[in-house]
Amino acid sequence: MRTLVISDLHLGSRLGHDVLRHQDALSHLLAAIDGIERLVLLGDILELLQGRARAAAAIAAPVLREIGRRLGPEREVLVVAGNHDRPLVRRWVRELGPALTPQTLVPANATPALAALVEWLAPARVSISYPGAWLSERVWATHGHYLDHHLIPVSGYGITRSRLRLSSADAASPAEYELARRPTVGRAAGSLPRPLAVLLDDAAELARAATMPTLKRRLLRPPLSPLTAMLLGFQMQRASIPALLRVVQRLGIDADWVVFGHVHRLGPLAADDSAQWQGPGARPRIANSGSWLYEPLLVHRANAPHPYWPGGAVVHEDGADPQAIGLLDDLDRETLAHRHGEAR
Numbered sequence: 001m002r003t004l005v006i007s008d009l010h011l012g013s014r015l016g017h018d019v020l021r022h023q024d025a026l027s028h029l030l031a032a033i034d035g036i037e038r039l040v041l042l043g044d045i046l047e048l049l050q051g052r053a054r055a056a057a058a059i060a061a062p063v064l065r066e067i068g069r070r071l072g073p074e075r076e077v078l079v080v081a082g083n084h085d086r087p088l089v090r091r092w093v094r095e096l097g098p099a100l101t102p103q104t105l106v107p108a109n110a111t112p113a114l115a116a117l118v119e120w121l122a123p124a125r126v127s128i129s130y131p132g133a134w135l136s137e138r139v140w141a142t143h144g145h146y147l148d149h150h151l152i153p154v155s156g157y158g159i160t161r162s163r164l165r166l167s168s169a170d171a172a173s174p175a176e177y178e179l180a181r182r183p184t185v186g187r188a189a190g191s192l193p194r195p196l197a198v199l200l201d202d203a204a205e206l207a208r209a210a211t212m213p214t215l216k217r218r219l220l221r222p223p224l225s226p227l228t229a230m231l232l233g234f235q236m237q238r239a240s241i242p243a244l245l246r247v248v249q250r251l252g253i254d255a256d257w258v259v260f261g262h263v264h265r266l267g268p269l270a271a272d273d274s275a276q277w278q279g280p281g282a283r284p285r286i287a288n289s290g291s292w293l294y295e296p297l298l299v300h301r302a303n304a305p306h307p308y309w310p311g312g313a314v315v316h317e318d319g320a321d322p323q324a325i326g327l328l329d330d331l332d333r334e335t336l337a338h339r340h341g342e343a344r
Contacts, residue, residue: 003135004032005314005322007042007143007261008291010084011063012056017293018047019310020063024335025292025328028311030070032327036315037075039067039124040135042261042289043082043143045117053087057116064120071124079117079128082143082262088114089130093178100174102132102140102251131174132253136318140253140284144260146177147243172250233307236265237276241286245279257322258284259314266290266312266324269305287322289314294336304329310336 006029010018019025033039046060071077081089092110093100106128108118118126132142240263248258267288268277278285290312298308304326311328328336 001037001136001318002035003038003040003316004036005040005042005135005141005259005289005316006292006312007082007289008044008264008293009041009063010044010047010291010293011060012047012050012052012058013293014047014050014052014055017295018059019292019294019328019336021059024331025311026063026066028327028331030066032313033067033070038078039071039076040078040080040133040141042080042141042259043145044084044261045079045082046085046088048087048113049084053113060117061120064117068121068124071121073123073125076125076127077121078133079121079126080133080141080143081128081130083145083148086145087111088117089128093130098173098175100130100178102142102174102253103129103134104131104174106130131177135259135316138256139259139316139322140248140255140257141259144244144247144262146174146247147240147260147262149177149180150243150246151239170250171252174251177247233265233267236263236288237273241277244286245284248279248284253284255284257287257316259287259289259316259322261289261291263288264291264293264295264308264312266307266309266326269307269324285321287314287324288312290324290326296337299333299336301333303333304331 009020011020012018020029045064047056050056068077079088089106089110092106092114096104106114108126108128109115110128114128118128131146132140135141244258244260248255265288267290268274268286274285277287290307290309292310292312294310295308299306299310302309306326309326309329311326311331313325313327314322315325316322
């Protein structure tokens, strides 16, 4: 089965960084769907942490309807919630409690929001799994937000709390991760005037970089986005991936590959050090599906291919290794910058 994995669409983002609301990006995704048998939406499909659920739904619904129509009734969508769209499953997961497993099938009517999303994706066949799902016998996928709890601050862009030992004696259940609370700036941004929301969004976008002691405040500006992106990639490989490996080990996931999203950094790419994208003994190997956000503070004046360029995806076929690809690499910066009001 040929599977396309995408994540971090953040449809309904208040600042309009979600590129699939625009037809040029959506057309590229629909063309890619023509060549697959299954689509995996690996979390943060909707932006539901900014206190604007109705506004997000109004933007997401037509996009997801087009995706569902393109897939048709013969093909499948697998939905896995992330931290920004966890309200899709949160109430049901809380009621399930300790019975939650690393791959728990969620009923389509678990919450009204989830039922609406399933309806938007019709006529495609929709299944929902949380917090992860097996894509094939040796490939497990999850949004990846559990890794936050092994970093300081509690964020996908922090630094390791302590040495992340991989010990079989330190097991954990998904319910334990679900019960651990994490702060977010999303709800605060949703209630602020737009100029303040922009500042707060920029701060959140670069919190991952700000946690690095070598990064000076003067570097957190769009003209220095190449350096910022490089530092964030370094942080992800040295902190976020080890934290993800920690989660995988604690949950008892025995996989050759783990595919995740969450940190918005597509990879591994040709220029990446493969040793930084794998666990002890070269397993599991890790792939990240990037994002569908145009983040000016990371791609200002950049050109594709780029690890933070919107349109990231992972392609997986049974019996083959997952591959990270960029589906929007032929859309130039000028097009995306114009869409999002960035000065050229």
